[in-house]
Amino acid sequence: MFKITQNDEVKKWYTETMQFETMREAHEWAYSEAYNAIGNLYDGYITTDEKIAYALVFELTRSNTIHGFRFNIHCDCDFSVKPMAYKVWVSRGVHKKDRSF
Numbered sequence: 001m002f003k004i005t006q007n008d009e010v011k012k013w014y015t016e017t018m019q020f021e022t023m024r025e026a027h028e029w030a031y032s033e034a035y036n037a038i039g040n041l042y043d044g045y046i047t048t049d050e051k052i053a054y055a056l057v058f059e060l061t062r063s064n065t066i067h068g069f070r071f072n073i074h075c076d077c078d079f080s081v082k083p084m085a086y087k088v089w090v091s092r093g094v095h096k097k098d099r100s101f
Helices: 023-037 050-066
Strands: 002-006 009-016 044-047 072-078 085-091
Touching: 009 023, 009 085, 023 050, 044 050, 050 072, 050 085
Parallel strands: 009 044
Antiparallel strands: 002 009, 044 085, 072 085
């Protein structure tokens, strides 16, 4: 775990070192481990496994859809490191539907 300043805000990141061969394995792991920690213990995950990043985005979006809005979900690729790293993070904020203009 380390902290990075992003958009003038300090985030708590967890760097995942696991790699999975199949999407099913990544999804099972993400749903049972990372999904429960993101937004609670950590603000985001950094992984080199695109399957874990995909599974996290999918499950967080699914949760926002089924259980109501909880987090804004963000993702990005970091090309400055080799191998390329995928970042998935959440932020608490106002849902776009709830904003008054």
